[in-house]
Amino acid sequence: MNIATWNVNSLRLRLPQIINWLLINNIDILCLQETKTPDDKFPYDAFEEVGYKSYFYGQKSYNGVAIISKYEALEVSYGLKDYDNEQKRVISITIKNNISIRIICIYCPNGQSLESNKFIYKRQWFNKLNEFLVEELLKYPNLILLGDYNIAPTDADVHDPNIWKNTILVSDEERSFFKELINIGLYDLFREFKQPSSLFSWWDYRNLSFIKNKGLRIDHILASKSIVNLCKSCFIDKTPRKNKQPSDHTPVLINLEIN
DNA sequence: ATGACTAGGTCGCCTAGA
Numbered sequence: 001m002n003i004a005t006w007n008v009n010s011l012r013l014r015l016p017q018i019i020n021w022l023l024i025n026n027i028d029i030l031c032l033q034e035t036k037t038p039d040d041k042f043p044y045d046a047f048e049e050v051g052y053k054s055y056f057y058g059q060k061s062y063n064g065v066a067i068i069s070k071y072e073a074l075e076v077s078y079g080l081k082d083y084d085n086e087q088k089r090v091i092s093i094t095i096k097n098n099i100s101i102r103i104i105c106i107y108c109p110n111g112q113s114l115e116s117n118k119f120i121y122k123r124q125w126f127n128k129l130n131e132f133l134v135e136e137l138l139k140y141p142n143l144i145l146l147g148d149y150n151i152a153p154t155d156a157d158v159h160d161p162n163i164w165k166n167t168i169l170v171s172d173e174e175r176s177f178f179k180e181l182i183n184i185g186l187y188d189l190f191r192e193f194k195q196p197s198s199l200f201s202w203w204d205y206r207n208l209s210f211i212k213n214k215g216l217r218i219d220h221i222l223a224s225k226s227i228v229n230l231c232k233s234c235f236i237d238k239t240p241r242k243n244k245q246p247s248d249h250t251p252v253l254i255n256l257e258i259n
Numbered sequence: 260a261t262g263a264c265t266a267g268g269t270c271g272c273c274t275a276g277a
């Protein structure tokens with residue numbers, strides 16, 4: 001089973017690229033972030049035509065998450081319980097194959113800068129996410145948390161740690177938010193495998209950043225121990241970043257040994 | 260020079276992203 005995450009920065013604009021990528025890579029489940037699409041405008045039919053169900057939680061202009069799945073969801077839930085229903089950042093589904101798996105798609109706040117009010121929101125949001133996941137893990141032992149975390153967890157995930165030192169996305173405090181997720185029993189699947197250095201999931205549109213590989217690894221797939229044991233690979237696919245009119249992020253994928 | 264892209268909204272500029 002192939003499961004992926006991709007911050008597409010506008011679903012409307014990127015729809016043909018997304019469908020093409022789904023089919024080429026034989027993806028079973030794709031988590032999308034920054035759809036920027038209200039639910040009544042969601043392109044449900046376009047995904048249905050190629051064999052996927054869609055589950056979505058969107059809004060106009062900003063944020064918005066969705067899960068595109070070959071498997072019908074047994075359950076769907078929206079947001080972090082009752083916290084923050086204004087910004088559409090979380091959607092979760094439960095699917096069943098041989099085993100039941102909880103798939104949680106997240107678009108974490110950016111934070112803007114460490115001095116910003118948006119950073120206070122980022123801190124609160126990660127606290128709520130942590131509380132939410134503690135409960136989810138009790139209910140769903142086979143859990144996968146995919147999305148744009150807006151945190152580069154270590155210096156190995158940053159093209160130039162000196163330039164980025166103590167700035168948004170790489171600060172020690174944000175890294176502590178990420179470590180909290182590890183502390184409750186989740187594993188960074190990318191780091192469960194030997195990887196080459198300087199692999200990133202996001203590159204700024206400006207300053208030829210992609211060509212110069214000046215990026216960050218801020219899109220992640222975390223999972224519970226039972227999923228780690230089923231996971232055969234985790235990698236970043238840079239090819240969509242080379243498309244015309246690309247998203248500034250590229251997908252991260254895992255393959256699970258489940259039939 | 261604190262901006263350099265890009266997307267969306269509803270405009271000929273602003274907010275937001277990371």
